Amino acid sequence: MKLLLNIKKENDDLGKQVNNLANISFLATHIKHFTILLLFVSSFNIQGQELLYQDGKKYTLGGITVSGNSSFSEQTIVTYSGLRKGKEITIPGEDISTAIKKLWNSKLFSDIEVYVTKIEDDVAFLEIRLSDLPQLNELKINGVKKSKKEKIIEENKLKKGTKVTENLITTTKNFLVNKYKKEGYLNSKIHINTIDVKDSIKVARVNMVLNIDKGEKVKIKDIVFNGNDVLSDKKLRKSMKSTKKINRLRIFKRSKFIDSAYQADLSNVIEKYKENGYRDARILSDSLIINDDKTISLQINVKEGELYTFGDITFIGNTVYTNEELSRILRIKKGDTYNGVLLQERIQDDSSPDAQDIANQYQNFGYLFSTISPVEVSADNNVIDMEIRIIEGKPAYFNSVTIVGNDKTNDHVIYREIRTRPGQLYRKANVVRTVRELGQLGFFDAQEISPNFNNPNPNEGTIDMEYSVKETGSSQIELQGGYGGGGFIGTLGLSFNNFSIKDIFKKDAYKPIPMGDGQKLALRLQASRFYQTYSFSFSEPWLGGRRPVQFSSSLSHTKQFLYNPATRNADKSRSFNITGITFGLAKRLSVPDDFFTLSQAISYQRYDLNNYNTGLFTFGDGYSNNLSYTIGLSRNNTSVDPIFPTAGSSFSVTAKLSIPYSLFNGVDYDALKDERDTNLNIRNDVNSSTADRENAQAKIAEIDQERYKWLEFYKVSFKGDWYTQIVKDLVLKPSVEFGFLGAYDNARGVIPFERFFVGGDGLGNYSLDGRESIQLRGYPNQSLSDQDGGTIYNKFSLELRYPITLKASAKIYALGFLEGGASYNNFRDYNPFSIKRSAGLGIRIFMPAFGLLGIDFGRRFDDIPGQAGSKNNWETHFIIGQQF
Template identity: 80%
Template sequence: MGKQVNNLANILSLTTLKHCLLAILTWCSFSIQAQETPYSEGKKYTLGSVTVSGNTSFSEQTIVTYSGLSKGKEMTIPGEDISNAIKKLWNSKLFNDIEIYITKIDGDVAHLEIRLSDLPQLNELKINGIKKGKKEGIINDTGLKKGTKVTENLITNTKNFLSKKYRKEGFYNTKILINTIDVKDSIETARVNMVVNIDKGEKVKVKDIEFSGNEILSDKKLRKAMKNTKKINRFRILKRSKFVDSAYQEDLSKIIDKYKENGYRDARILSDSLIVNDDNKTVSLHIAVNEGEQYTFGDITFIGNNAYSDRELSRVLRIKKGDTYNGVLLQERIADNSKPDAFDITNLYQNSGYLFSTINPVEVSADDNVIDMEIRITEGKPAYFNKVSVVGNDKTNDHVIYRMLRTRPGQLYSKENVVRSVRELGQLGFFDAQEISPNFNNPNPDEGTIDMEYSVKETGSSQIELQGGYGGGGFIGTLGLSFNNFSIKDIFKKEAYKPIPMGDGQKLALRLQASRFYQTYSFSFSEPWLGGKKPVQFSTSLSHTKQFLYNPITRNADKSKRFNITGISVGLAKRLTVPDDYFTLSQAVSFQHYDLQNYNTGLFTFGNGDSNNLSYTVGLSRNNTRIDPIYPTGGSNFSATAKFSIPYSLFNNVNYKALKEERDALELIVGDSTRPIDERTEASDRVGEIDQERYKWLEFYKINFKADWYAEIIKDLVLKPSAEFGFLGAYNNDRGVIPFERFFVGGDGLGSYSLDGRESIALRGYPNQSLSDQDGGTIYNKFSLELRYPITLKASAKIYALGFLEGGASYNSFRDYNPFSIKRSAGLGVRIFMPAFGLLGIDFGHGFDALPGETVKNGWETHFIIGQQF
């Protein structure tokens, strides 16, 4: 009887051979046990009972129904029905160890048993060897989420995926180890915990890059064309030699581009290979090229152009017959995708409304290595803006945004206006400049219309300054509030305080600073669109300062001896249209009143009296920096301002020459210790009276110039050269240069407090205001060069590192002025801008020169920039 059973099993196995192979591939077994039977080949049976056994959470009825083995069904055993049942159960990806047994045969009725187990579900996942922030990406990429069915195939695919992923990033020695641990608890569902151990090892470096087949271009030139893949060179700083596969593949294309730039349009990479060296830390790259032959441009014909003549298009293309063929340059002159405002033919058409135009260069002949080109142009209909909308502005009111847009419904499409609109929104400072996106919706080439949608993301635009410190003999506290998207019309609306009325683009600032010895209060307000129709900015400010004299006996402030300054200013700034609309003309009138009461110091020679400063300031500026005001990548920003007082000496009938001569004579008496005290005191009092007359109304003129340039050297690496100059002069030399409005050079430039209108000029590597005389300079110049590179420009935090070289100095007169006699410094720094804290920064500067009056170079200084934003 046992022999007959074995024969039946053999027959079933032979008949279902192809299904057994499938079962082997999927780690399932298929076996059938039966009672003694005389049959040696398949026979038809009626299916009786079907039972289910094994470790499963699914009901018996569900499994039987899904398998298709329904009671009463006629089927051949062995045959396709049982094989199909195994396939269906396996394809569900819910089970493993699927086996079907014949448990009993009653005549023509066969009873079956399905024995299987549920695939285990993933309970917990632990990933070791990578940073916490990278784990979520691994989970999303591999699908290793809680509840996922865990199979050997899943584990193998995960290992392969991770190994391949890190190899592409240059980690050729990555090791992946995955362990699963059964979860033993009261829950019947099979579950496992998975531990993924990732050992990336170190990135391999490129030991050598070798070329073969190149005769025209040397190995050195080809290596230079590979911008991101460099061989080991200990003297290289900006580019590392670590191998990254994606960068390498991009560099292979750069090699071909280099040949195309030199006329070898048929150049190609025949093969490339990577060899891991014996040290397992370096690789060698071998690249075989076929250079082909050099070509030149022949006739260049424009076809399909109606809007522009051949001459106009040739002026933009700037390629002539006989020029060495340059496929890269040709593509850039037709459509330079690296610059949205490039001077190319595509932008020429798109800035004139031809949004739907297409421009294709076609080679029509290449005889004798001379390439005749046809520039085939399909102009299409001019496009007009149909709808223009903005989404994403939760705080800023629509009218503030729409007034900045250069695109209007019904207006002819212009790419230049779209790019400019994005820049203007970024420059507002209310939105994350990196997230502003112009979206083209519902393009209709037949009707020539397009819908324009600008997507923005609000960011913190108001600031609070909270600072405390010790200086000047006591604690100094500062509270400053700056609301940069204020709405003054909603100031009396309770529901508008979230936490303050916002959305109209106005700026309001309040600042209070106090210590035992001084108090300052200031208020300023500006409306960028006075009247709401034109970009005319109105601004006003009020300030009041109290300074108390130090009492050396009580070591406290003597409030009976004080120096007060009260100031007010009103200004207008208008955007110009010529030479272009990046220019702004600003004008302001300001008045400061200085009141001294028993305040005898070296600042003035009189301790009681007052002085007045009525001045007019006019400025011309131009700012076309690109989009992000935190991290500009291109453009320039310059400003020139002139500040004038009324030339009182022309009409007040005061003989300042005589006063100067008298004052000089009195100074000799005051400084002559051999004279009687009464005579010296009387002379000193007279000097004070003369100075009271000289400074009753301040008379001066002041010129300032500043220019910044931004140039993107390679992607995101930005060079920023800067230059500054300032001069304070007098209309009447006998009256002299006033002791106010002077320049103090050195340090971080964040002079938070001053009585006399001084300007603090940053020059890192030296202490604050250390490079000017005690009374300040009347001339200064400064030159700096910064190299910036972003670490991240995300909305949550914009972080960039910088290196700098700079030099500057201040001078007391043009007789002393020498623009090349400057104090030099260099250093490194970092800037962090977060909506919650504003701009934070630290610089480490090394001063190469000695401070005035010293002989040893200053050395290292640390400078901080601190603010807070909400």
Template identity: 80%
Template sequence: MKLLLNIKKENDDLGKQVSNLVNTLPITTYLKYCLAILFVIISFSIQAQEINYSDGKKYTLGDITVAGNSTFSEQTIITYSGLRKGKEMSIPGEDIANAIKKLWGTKLFSDIEVYITKIEGDTAYLEIRLSDLPQLNELKINGIKKGKQESIIKEAKLNKGVKVTENLLTTTKNFLEKKYKKEGFLNTKIYINTLEVKDSIETARVNMVLNVDKGEKVKIKDIVFNGNDILSDKKLRKAMKSTKQINRLRLLKRSKFIDSAYQADLSHVVDKYKENGYRDARIVKDSIIVNDDKTISINIDVNEGELYTFGDITFIGNTVYTNEFLSRVLRIRKGDTYNGVELQKRIADNSKPDADDITNWYQNYGYLFSQINPVEVSADNNIIDIEVRISEGKPAYFNNVSVVGNDKTNDHVVYREIRTRPGQLYSKANVVRTVRELGQMGFFDAQEISPNFNNPNPNEGTIDMEYSVKETGSSQIELQGGYGGGGFIGTLGLSFNNFAIKDILKKDAYKPIPMGDGQKLALRLQASRFFQTYSFSFSEPWLGGKRPVQFSTSLSHTKQFLFNPLTRDADKSRSFNITGITFGLAKRLSVPDDYFTLSQAISFQRYDLNNYNTGLFTFGDGYSNNLSYTVGLSRNNTSVDPIYPTGGSNFAVSAKLSLPYSLFNGVDYEKLSEDYDDALQRRANAESTSDLQFIEANREITEIDQERYKWLEFYKVKFSGEWYTQLAKDLVLRPKIEFGFLGAYNNARGVIPFERFFLGGDGLGNFALDGREVIQLRGYPNQSLTHLDEATGRASNDGSSIYNKFSLELRYPITLKASAKIYALGFMEGGVSYEKFRDYNPFNIKRSAGLGIRIFMPAFGLLGIDFGHGFDPLPGETVKNGWETHFIIGQQF
């Protein structure tokens, strides 16, 4: 058997010639040996280059056989090689080379050789000898925790059965070294060993041992700059966003070294100089020094260059806007310190989709295809003249506008929120606003909404717009049980946030409920031995389907039974019932802008007390009626995700008003107030509670209160404002202020005991039977920060008529996926409440700070826990309150 290209004889002759030549040279034996090998390689290379396929002899292929270690059938290998019996071909020639190339291309074999087994006249017989690449049998990973090994196997594609090639080993090694170097393990070493498996199975298999030596994280001990006179080391280090030296007080940025981030930070240093007018600044040299304590030091040599200023700035090619207008948008004047980074932002700020820059001014008025380029035309005497060259192009119009991904939500519900219509002039602002509106609907994953520009045609001035959305669960179920108030409390709540009431009678629409019209329907039942609460609410965001006018209604009924201390059970003969109904309309305004909403509501509550004496009210038998009108004005331009806003603000002011009954009901409330004070004095002077004087005075007090509160008379004003600012990527700061005031039209009638503010705790309003508003202030017990009771010197149980609150919250997301949005937060807040306005001091606040976490799951709503520390004592106490734990359910702060 001979190899197809037989050069063995020629090599033997060449070896003899080289040996004779080298032996004649006056050098050592070792050098002679090295020279001999070198001459053989050179000569072999020359002869190999002389092989010419055109010199091959024509043969007809006879039988082709397959040998070696392979699980593939002989016929499969021959067929794939392209060789076939009876084919006429040159040997050597391109056909043999192509056959070998095809087999190598399968990446299934480790060795491929073609031999001539015999030649009979013009017929040649061939043998293909090859071996399968080994498959991975078992993989053992050392140096990585078991919990992370699965992800390594998946990322490096090291599943059982994969073909083990040199490329796989090299790729795996490089991937893991790069991966751990990104995490700060700069000295990561990867060692891979393979061992052939010898057993009865013919398939070539190997076991692999992957040893990962991450070493210790390499931290940066210090960063030193040389050659910098204008900017200090501190400023330059601050410009490096990801590469930081060791500072134990810094929590958000670690001092690990990552080469890719370091290279980017070198550019940030140069940009910092450019921002300060030194456009020629550059990094001359940088070096990394390994210290004895396994840290590194970084030395960076800079050449600052000279200071430049802006000269003349001219605009060329603009017809839509005047030079004066573009100069006002650019906000750069002749003589200003040169700042190339800021210049580019004023032209096109890619970090803010709604930035006030020249590009957006063009794109918001149709010029999608405009191109704006600042060009330096002169730099004499360090004064840089700029030409802003503008190619405006044709105005662009929307051709087709479509939405994809809304499988449950009906098209008309989505399209009514879209601000870009076919035939309309293109506006980037409307595209950005549409993305915000779709995210605020709550039916789609706000992180996955994507505006896609299709078929742009600059010549005709048209573009197709496609909004890609990903639906997320919009319905929620609340099913919980717990022990509180002396017994078991069960809660069942259903909230359908994309309901379709028109399909409620269609059987086919129940999947599991009629959905798709954007309506909201909520049902809730809560019960224990001592109380029962039923509520129903419904809202239609587009009443009539043509205008963004939201209609809402709610109906609720609560029955509270008195606790009997003797039987420790509910006394169902003594109860307090509340029945309420509300109708509301909210209209989106167009002025001052269309972020404003005007809302109005009429509500009625009926309070019935049946022998219910608890001290909550001064009368235990009787009723009160609360008929009120609420008007509110709000502005909400937060973006984009309603669960985790990253920008914008939300302001709301409202007034809740009852009728001024004291003006027309004929009751002399001043006389009634005098009688009330007199009755209180007589009751206080009574010798005992069984004294006739006490009983008579108490009866009179109850009658007077019944008359005073038969129809509740009050006004309530509230204000809240919050801002969202993105400090860094995904790191959001949210300051918020709140204020509330409950007043009376008639001072003789007084402030009602209903509708009051209760400050402190988690803000959850359980057992809010009297229309109270529970205001969250973490770090203190629930509803504990009311005004001092003058009689007892402790916190009053009656709530307060005025409050204010300040809070500052820093949020950072852990994950914002549709299945679960999780973010951590730190907070500082303070608040105070008073009974009388003349005592009000908005800055004498109770302060707190702490940490928390929020988890939002579409099926269950928002859940969370906060750990707050109260720095001040409770009303009537002298020692600070300390730590409190708060569980948050169904509320967002």
């Protein structure tokens, strides 16, 4: 660096001074931001000549002044510059350059200049002239939704008071352009303008306007491959999971170009070749072509290479398993087409924690520290000989097993579900099962359960196991109102799913309720002008705390008042009351496997009719008793999250039986049936007198009271659900249901209670007579059964689910469905293929405090019985507190 300065105290004319100042001005214009200008007193004689920078003269600083537009004090600026009065400096030299750099590196100033204002003998006086960087006063963002603006401000640090530099503006613009490009907006435009704020405040401030024009997401018109002879363009395009060309029939994958997804799909193309034996395939080049219609086309040039096959596959280092045993797991033979992807999956499939691969075979028998490496030892003549090199290591044992993150749930509730114990041999299957069991409890966010391996010690063969959980709300409140059943219906429900009954009398345990023992307590009240329902239930999942035997109990009471057509109000003097109580036990089995549960229950219901005459019952005064025994066998091995399972199945078979009273109560039901038929004919005979018909009706009521004093029936139900993850996050759920209500004695007949009512949302606001409401969307509630219900039903459904979010605060997923079903009165009419069909879309929202909420829009493809021309109509169903 050269500086045109040489100062001598000599007499000279003004012309020389002007020439020197001209030289200094020329230098200042060529050193951006770092400017040293020397102003001289006219009484000095100055002679200028070119000197090297290192030839500067030493001066003592006589004083430093600060000028310009800055909110900082003079003392602060001078102190930060490192210059001080009395300091010896060289002009020109490093001292002033260093001071300027210090001030510049503070990133507080937009312009910095240092002047020599006066020189007396060997004493120099300086002036530092600078301006503050402007602060951001107001920011206006145009072109995006309000919900997105806060994130943009946070990501780019554009809060009020931020210093606005050219670098800030440039990095903000580049960040947003790259961000939108990754989302598929290749033509996004970002403009940033700053406007000086003119006010009485001395601080330099600017308002910033950020204009965002994302444009449209660029669609892919075509994807063309060059150089492919073995695999067609169609097959290669199919291997690209996220990059698709325009196809109006495609629903779940759009033809938007996203660069990150495209790069991943190029790797998928190579994987496709490897799956077909072309291990040397590679992408030579790819190009993006912008079309006139604002779409793009992708051209991908590939080199396929030659076809390879597997040769000899040798296992090395295995002592626990024989070559034959490992070969049966690998399932790849000499001469098979080379498939590198399949080879890796058979050795260690990272996509499935319980896959049938060699790594899991070792890890399920304690060999946590084993490593398995496939090595190609020869590729002569396109035949690849493989060595599967195995280092088995020592079997691993659990040294300690701990749980973290459970703030509410007591430790013993968690530890009794854990399948791994200290001192126990490590088995991967037990770890996977533990994660599943903890998720099924419903007390933790199933997506956040994490098994952590701590302090692995291959030499000692030990491992510490830590399960990390995140508590989620396990209590729910139900508070709703609606119109139905002829009036307003209000519902208040409380469900405590992690209750602790032993702490019910401990004052300190109410936070707000006693919690932590995994018990369930539910209270519910539903009322309208015409009925009232009260219910209470309690269950303990581990009766006695030692074995997984669930005890459950429930108590309910319902009172229904008859509708008075004259007043359009409830007639409180005419009522139908049901009181019921149930006790049940459910035991987890170990055979055939421990996913099975055997449940048993005894229930009693009493039906009391007080001057309650309707079409449902032939007697208006009287009672019926329902004492029944229910036995069920179920198996549930669905994956971790009970709200959104992605794999496994769930099925149940139940039988509900009453005591066969007709075998021993001495009543001749054949005679009663004949007598009833006789009186029925009299009642229906138009030639009968009014008195005869009334007497016949009274006799029928008397006979039915005898027939139904103690209900006699058997009821069989089956339900099965299967879950399959088609692609990532997209889950297919087929279901099948069947139910049958029968009688031991045909003369006694099928009871008018416990029947099936098919159609609608399946909620059944108030079931007075033990009825089951079967969901079949697209049809009005209970519209596919007779008025008195059916004795047989079947239903088939196919549901496709896709999660929107699975966070603990709210789990949301969308669904599409196809389903069909029907209700029948006897086996003579039963035809499982004659069903009423529908299809539609829906959404489910699960919030811990309110349970499951949802809405479905269903379209029926068949007429409602008795309503010709009613097909192809839509029904809207609101789902509350149920999962389908």
